[in-house]
Amino acid sequence: MTAAAQTSGVLPRSDKAHARSGVRRVLLTREMGIIALLVIVVIVSIATVPNFENKLTLTYLLRDSAPILFIALPMTLVIVTEEIDLSVASVVGLSSVMVGVLTSHGWGFGPAAIVALLIGILCGAVNGFLVTVVGLPSLAVTIGTLALYRGIAVGLLGTTAITTFPKTWTNLAKANIEGTPIPWVMIPFAVFAVVFIVLLHFTPFGRGLFAIGLSKSAAAFSGVNVGRSKFIAFVLSGFVSAFAGIYFTLLYSNARGDNATGMELQVIAAVLLGGVSIFGGRGALHGVIAGVLLIGVLGSALRLAGITADTITIVTGLLLIVSVVAAAVVPRWRKVRRART
Amino acid sequence: MSTQTATPHLVQRTRRSPLARLFAARETGIALALLIVIVVATAQNPKFLFSPDGWRDLLLTPSIMLLIAVGSAIVIVTRNVDLSVGSVVGLSAYMTGRLFIDFPGIPIVLVFLAGLVFGGLLGLVNGVLVSWAKVPALVITLGTMYVYRGINITWTGSSRINASDLPHDFQALGTGSFLGIPYLTIISVLVMVVAGLYLRTRRSGRELYAIGSDPDAAHLYGLRVSRRVIGAFVTSGALAGLAGVVYTARYVTVASQAGNGWELQAIGAAVIGGVAISGGVGTVWGAAIGAYLLMTINRALPVVGINDFWQRAVVGLLIIGAIILDRVLAVRRAKALAALREESA
Numbered sequence: 232m233t234a235a236a237q238t239s240g241v242l243p244r245s246d247k248a249h250a251r252s253g254v255r256r257v258l259l260t261r262e263m264g265i266i267a268l269l270v271i272v273v274i275v276s277i278a279t280v281p282n283f284e285n286k287l288t289l290t291y292l293l294r295d296s297a298p299i300l301f302i303a304l305p306m307t308l309v310i311v312t313e314e315i316d317l318s319v320a321s322v323v324g325l326s327s328v329m330v331g332v333l334t335s336h337g338w339g340f341g342p343a344a345i346v347a348l349l350i351g352i353l354c355g356a357v358n359g360f361l362v363t364v365v366g367l368p369s370l371a372v373t374i375g376t377l378a379l380y381r382g383i384a385v386g387l388l389g390t391t392a393i394t395t396f397p398k399t400w401t402n403l404a405k406a407n408i409e410g411t412p413i414p415w416v417m418i419p420f421a422v423f424a425v426v427f428i429v430l431l432h433f434t435p436f437g438r439g440l441f442a443i444g445l446s447k448s449a450a451a452f453s454g455v456n457v458g459r460s461k462f463i464a465f466v467l468s469g470f471v472s473a474f475a476g477i478y479f480t481l482l483y484s485n486a487r488g489d490n491a492t493g494m495e496l497q498v499i500a501a502v503l504l505g506g507v508s509i510f511g512g513r514g515a516l517h518g519v520i521a522g523v524l525l526i527g528v529l530g531s532a533l534r535l536a537g538i539t540a541d542t543i544t545i546v547t548g549l550l551l552i553v554s555v556v557a558a559a560v561v562p563r564w565r566k567v568r569r570a571r572t
Numbered sequence: 573m574s575t576q577t578a579t580p581h582l583v584q585r586t587r588r589s590p591l592a593r594l595f596a597a598r599e600t601g602i603a604l605a606l607l608i609v610i611v612v613a614t615a616q617n618p619k620f621l622f623s624p625d626g627w628r629d630l631l632l633t634p635s636i637m638l639l640i641a642v643g644s645a646i647v648i649v650t651r652n653v654d655l656s657v658g659s660v661v662g663l664s665a666y667m668t669g670r671l672f673i674d675f676p677g678i679p680i681v682l683v684f685l686a687g688l689v690f691g692g693l694l695g696l697v698n699g700v701l702v703s704w705a706k707v708p709a710l711v712i713t714l715g716t717m718y719v720y721r722g723i724n725i726t727w728t729g730s731s732r733i734n735a736s737d738l739p740h741d742f743q744a745l746g747t748g749s750f751l752g753i754p755y756l757t758i759i760s761v762l763v764m765v766v767a768g769l770y771l772r773t774r775r776s777g778r779e780l781y782a783i784g785s786d787p788d789a790a791h792l793y794g795l796r797v798s799r800r801v802i803g804a805f806v807t808s809g810a811l812a813g814l815a816g817v818v819y820t821a822r823y824v825t826v827a828s829q830a831g832n833g834w835e836l837q838a839i840g841a842a843v844i845g846g847v848a849i850s851g852g853v854g855t856v857w858g859a860a861i862g863a864y865l866l867m868t869i870n871r872a873l874p875v876v877g878i879n880d881f882w883q884r885a886v887v888g889l890l891i892i893g894a895i896i897l898d899r900v901l902a903v904r905r906a907k908a909l910a911a912l913r914e915e916s917a
Contacts (some may be wrong), residue, residue, distance in 0.1 A: 315710075317836070367895050370653070370710075371849040374840055375891030382885025389881045488881070493833065496655070500714055509708045541725035548718030555712070556705040 261506035261558060262518030269525045276532035283535055286412035294405070294414045294482060296527035298323065298475040298491065300520065301420060302498045303505070304427040305468040307519050310502055311431070312443045312461050313511025314362060314369040319472040320494035321380035322354045324487075326476030328384040331393030331486025340397050348473045354380055355469020359462035377495065385488035393486040404481035416478060423471065428516045436460065444511025500551050501526050506558075526550070598846035598901070599858040602894075606865045613872035620875050628754060634867035635760040636661075636822065638860050639815040640834060641841040642767050643808035645859035648842055649771070650804045651784040651851025652702060652709035657812040657838055659720035660694050661831030664816025666724060669733030669826050672742065680742055684817050691813015692806045694720060699805030703798035709805075717835065728828035735824040746821035756818050763811065768856045780804060784851030840887060841866050844894045853898075865890070 276283045302319050309316045326347040333343035354376065361372045406415045431437035439460050442450035451457050480486045505522025507514030529550075530543045610630070614621040621627060640657050647654045664687045671683050694716070701712045735743065745755050771777040783790040783797050791797045812831075820826055839849075845862030847854030866887055874880045 361892065361896075365896060365899060367899055368849045371843050371895045372892065374836055374843065375888050375895065377836065377888070378840060378884045378891060379888025382882060382888050386879065386882040386885055389879070496714055496717070500718070503711055503714075509711050539726070541722045543722075544718050544725065545722030548715045548720075548722060551718070552701065552712060552715035555707045555715075556701065559705045559707045 260515075260518075262515050262521065265505055265518050265525060265554075266521045269521045269528065272525065272528050272532065276528065276535075280532050280536045283532055288531055288535065289412045290407060290414055292527050292531045293417055296523055297414070297416045297420060297482075298479050299494065299498050299501055299527075300523050301423060301471050301475040301478070302468075302494070303502050303519050303523050304423055304516065305464065305471045306498050306502050307505075307507055307514055307516055308427070308431060308437075308440055308464040309369075309461075309468055310499075310507050310509065311440050311511055311514055312464055313447075314461060314464070315373065315499070315509075316358060316369065316465060316468045317373040317495045317499075318354065318358060318376040318380055319468060319498060320491045321377045321384065322351050322469055322472035323476035323479055323491040323494060324384040324489065325354065325380045326351050326473035327480040327486045327490045328388050328488055330396075330477055330480050332387055334396060335393050340400050344477050347477055348470060351469045351471075351473020351476070352466055353469070354473070355466040356462070358469065359465030362465065363458040363462045381488070381492070384490075388486070388488045390488075394484055396481060396484055396486075401481050401484050404478060416482075419474075423474075424516070424520065431516055436463070440464065441512050444508075444513070446512075497526075500547060504551050504554050509555075598898070599855060599861055601897075602845055602858060602861045602865060606861060606868060609865065609868055609872050613875045616877070617875045620872070627752070628749065629871065630868065631757040632754045632822065633871060634864040635754070635757045636815050636818050637834070637837060637841060637863040637867050638760045639763060639811045639818065640838040641845070641859040641863035642764050642856045643811035644835075644838040645842040645845070645847045645854060645856045646767065646771065646780065647709070647804045647808045648839070648847050648849060649784045649851060649854060650780050650801050651787060652801060652804065653713065653839065653849075654695075654698060654709065654805060654808045655713040655835045656694065656698060656716040656720055657808060657815075658831040658834035659717050659724060660691050660809055660812035661816045661819060661834060662826075662828065663694070663720055663724045663727075664691050664813040665819040665826045665830045666728050666733065666816075666828070668817045668820040669737055672739055673733075673737050677739075680739075680745065683742070684814065687813040687817035688810045689813070691816065692810035694813070695806040695809015696802065698809065699802030702805065703801045713835075721832070725828045728826075732828075733820065733824075733826035738820070738824055742821060743824055746824065756822060759814075759818065763814070764856060764860045767807070767811075768860075771856060776800065776803070781852050784853075786852075837866065837887075838863070840891050844890055846894070846898060848898060849895075862894075 282288065302323075306316060306319065329347040329350055330340070330343045333346060334340055338346075358369070358373055358376055361367050361376075362369045403415060407413060408415055408418070429437075431440065439450060439455035442453065442455050443457050443460060447457055476490070479490055483490075501523040502514075502519050503509060503522075504525065505514070505519035507519060526547055529546055533543050533546065610621060619626045621630065640661065643657060644654060667690060668683055668687060671678055671686060698709070698713050698716055701707065701716075702709045705712070748755050750758060771780065779790070779795050779800050782793070782795060783800055787797060816831070819830060841863035842854065842859040843849060843862070844865060845854065845858030845860065847859050847862075869886055869890075870880065870883050873883050873886065878886075
């Protein structure tokens with residue numbers, strides 16, 4: 232290693248990471264690690280957990296993970312810019328309540344859903360405005376709007392719940408794609424996923440988000456509109472959360488003010504597990520989707536194996552800690568080892 | 573030289589009379605808001621303040637959140653955050669009950685001590701992970717929040733602590749008072765005063781502010797950043813552990829979800845009280861008053877005729893209002909300092 236560095240003195244980039252071939256660079260990423268872990272967990276579960284291979288398992292897994300899958304997409308955009316959005320679960324609750332209240336007042340489901348989506352966009356815009364225009368830290372802002380949006384949702388409905396929705400819609404939320412065990416909701420999710428992957432990884436806007444996360448001032452000097460980009464990320468977060476809220480309402484035929492309470496931390500845990508850096512500037516959506524699925528698969532496998540929900544909570548927490556600690560410590564440890572040789 | 577003439581001028585500007593300083597303090601504003609809430613609620617229903625139950629609830633209800641908010645404030649000052657406190661409260665509350673069941677006749681002082689030590693150990697785990705792995709506290713404590721809560725649910729199972737499990741003396745501690753002030757409130761206020769004086773006067777307390785203002789500079793300056801940050805997390809954990817014991821004394825029933833979601837309320841209380849989420853600014857008095865305001869509004873809303881379902885919305889508006897206010901004040905202060913510099917140049 233030292234000899235190589237001396238001979239190739241013209242090339243300052245003699246670091247191993249840059250010397251890797253293209254294939255190795257793709258395979259040895261954090262995202263691939265999570266995907267590999269997901270595959271291993273699935274294989275082990277199929278081999279050892281009774282009934283895991285049952286088609287119903289997949290159906291329920293995808294159905295219940297769907298809200299987190301949806302919200303994890305814009306959450307990644309937000310975290311990549313080194314911001315955070317803690318209000319997403321409250322937007323889910325608010326959108327759920329809006330749909331419930333409007334349909335119970337005789338509105339059609341379609342118009343009610345559109346109003347709920349618009350309110351989601353408004354919620355995101357309020358967050359975005361406070362963070363980008365007023366210049367407040369997003370952690371504090373969204374702790375505030377977490378309480379505010381949830382408070383409006385609970386205030387509108389109190390402890391009552393609205394449970395009657397048009398059968399066609401609730402059936403659609405529960406239905407599978409003809410002849411497969413895959414819930415129908417995966418089609419809109421696939422569309423959203425493709426849009427977000429293109430947006431984050433293949434457009435100047437997405438590259439700008441990464442640049443903002445790495446260095447705000449450098450991004451601004453290279454012509455990235457920092458404020459506008461962050462604002463859009465927050466608006467997308469509100470919009471997708473509201474969409475997830477509508478789905479949540481239909482899936483459980485239940486509009487309540489406290490729907491999805493605490494989901495914000497589940498989403499963030501999944502996003503971070505998927506390899507997105509909380510410092511911003513690093514992460515990829517395939518890793519995030521694998522992260523959400525990993526938590527979902529572990530949950531349903533443990534449940535089927537007769538292990539209770541609390542153990543799943545512990546596993547989720549440990550997984551998150553181990554993955555981020557390993558990601559932080561291993562490179563440092565490698566550097567020390569390389570320095571010794 | 574110009575700086576020489578400027579220095580006394582600067583000193584004059586910063587050394588104001590104690591009274592003027594009191595009026596200018598960020599905490600005074602929030603205390604005033606608390607006072608207004610109490611006055612308005614009492615005007616609507618005198619029982620809010622002038623009845624034995626009203627007076628007791630007014631003092632007692634915020635005392636648990638106050639402890640957690642003080643701990644959170646200490647961590648936030650160092651530019652970290654502790655999301656695990658709610659789970660620590662739950663664990664410690666259940667442990668309190670278990671101690672009384674498994675060791676009949678255990679001295680109450682020992683139980684309080686056990687809560688402090690146990691919470692401190694849980695905080696130590698957070699602190700060591702944060703400063704050793706150099707992973708943001710938000711991520712680590714999000715993880716430990718789940719782990720601690722999971723351990724709690726496993727431990728508790730479907731059982732719960734009931735009043736019949738607790739000794740009479742301990743229950744009396746939850747309901748009793750000294751000179752009209754509930755014991756639990758006295759404990760919380762004492763802890764707050766000690767923590768406040770420590771942050772204000774001790775060298776290591778001031779170092780927490782230096783670390784929060786600029787961790788890299790603090791490190792270069794030679795401050796033992798890791799040790800201080802770990803200390804902050806241990807304190808936060810210990811106070812949450814203490815809050816768990818107080819929780820059991822106050823409510824005498826503990827299920828596995830005790831303290832669930834309190835972490836964000838505690839951070840909210842600190843922010844309302846003027847603790848900057850970006851570190852280096854704020855006091856535990858502020859956080860304590862913020863916690864008091866938060867819990868008192870909860871009780872005042874139904875009294876003034878607003879359905880208490882709206883409580884969280886009001887709290888949200890308060891948090892947002894508080895950070896906007898802090899921002900405005902910070903901008904104004906920066907402008908004043910710049911003007912002062914130009915004046916003296």
